[in-house]
Amino acid sequence: MRARNMDTAKLDQKYDLWYASFQLQHPVFVNQITTGTARIKRDATVNEFRLLVESPELVPEGLHREDILNAMATIVGFADKMDSLSGLTDPNARAARDAVRYKYMRVMETFAHGKPWLNELYYSVFMPILGESWVAKHQAGLVNIDMRAMV
Numbered sequence: 001m002r003a004r005n006m007d008t009a010k011l012d013q014k015y016d017l018w019y020a021s022f023q024l025q026h027p028v029f030v031n032q033i034t035t036g037t038a039r040i041k042r043d044a045t046v047n048e049f050r051l052l053v054e055s056p057e058l059v060p061e062g063l064h065r066e067d068i069l070n071a072m073a074t075i076v077g078f079a080d081k082m083d084s085l086s087g088l089t090d091p092n093a094r095a096a097r098d099a100v101r102y103k104y105m106r107v108m109e110t111f112a113h114g115k116p117w118l119n120e121l122y123y124s125v126f127m128p129i130l131g132e133s134w135v136a137k138h139q140a141g142l143v144n145i146d147m148r149a150m151v
Helices: 009-025 027-035 038-054 065-085 091-112 116-130 132-139
Strands: none
Touching: 009 027, 038 065, 038 116, 065 091, 065 116, 091 116, 091 132, 116 132
16 A cells, blocks of 8 residues: 555554454463563573583484584573673673674584574574674674684
């Protein structure tokens, strides 16, 4: 409609009424999609990874077991390193976080390349921790990486 320069006010109003009604009828679902529990679930996943990395005998034998355990260990290491730098506000801390992000991004990209069985770990767990906005800034050349800043 907008492409044809048609007025969408009536359609927008209908949608707004429908959405308000939907929110009233499905409060649990609305709470789930608006509260952002993904970080909580991701943190729980990293904690489970930590347990499996520390006790690899709990992971059943399988075709790509070692790759999966190595990816989990890398994700846990990255999360731990970023946690150790969180809350620090000095300029060196930001440079250290950028260097850590860059290092782990390169490690995971190289390790996961050509291994589709690692896609879920890479895209659903690692990338959100890394920060998609940080990756975009890096790709745009807006992040200056100083590997000497890494602690």
